[in-house]
Amino acid sequence: MAYKLKEVTIRTNNSEEGTKKIGEIWGDITSGKLPLLFDTEHMFQQGVSPVSKYSNYSSDESGEYDLTIIAVTADFFQKIETAVSKGLYKKYDEKSENGEIGVCTRNAWEKVWLEQKSGDIKRAFTEDYESTVPSEYTKDGKPHCYLYIAIQ
Structure with missing residues (x-):
């Protein structure tokens, strides 16, 4: 049975380590390891674009926030x-x-x-x-x- 994700969320910040985490999650999405753009059988999902949503800010851009990568139409x-x-x-x-x-x-x-x-x-x-x-x-x-x- 194939499945696909609609979104993936991590808690991060704009530090060097946080930026590395962002790069890693994007790598997992573009490779298909996390089935957001592709389903678990590696079939590309037509009409879907990845968008980053930044939310749940602890303060401002210097603090922690949630980064959610969502599949949108x-x-x-x-x-x-x-x-x-x-x-x-x-x-x-x-x-x-x-x-x-x-x-x-x-x-x-x-x-x-x-x-x-x-x-x-x-x-x-x-x-x-x-x-x-x-x-x-x-x-x-x-x-x-x-x-x-x-x-x-």
């Missing part, structure tokens, strides 16, 4: 874009000119932290979402990181 992105249009979230779209997905992700988060520090945004620290898209799936051939940050 296109309607998720429609709903989150509606939340952006209502002013509940701010959307960040960063791309990497050199093709490194980690660079665009880092740049997106650094932009959030800079705007937070300068007072341009006030984060709610409820649920934030991140969708990274490899270059082979984008129109411009560059990897993108889309952040949806809950704001007050």
Whole structure:
């Protein structure tokens, strides 16, 4: 009997060790060890995209939080874009000119932290979402990181 997961959660932080844990869980998902994108028989789940959800913050980005990787369909992105249009979230779209997905992700988060520090945004620290898209799936051939940050 094949089964698939809908989400996987770890408790982590932004330390070097926490970042390593995040990389390990993503490796388990992309390899199929954790059947989020593939079922237990290694069949790819059509129409499913992985999204990171950051929640249950102990304080702010310097503390512990839950990272939940969820399998979403296109309607998720429609709903989150509606939340952006209502002013509940701010959307960040960063791309990497050199093709490194980690660079665009880092740049997106650094932009959030800079705007937070300068007072341009006030984060709610409820649920934030991140969708990274490899270059082979984008129109411009560059990897993108889309952040949806809950704001007050």
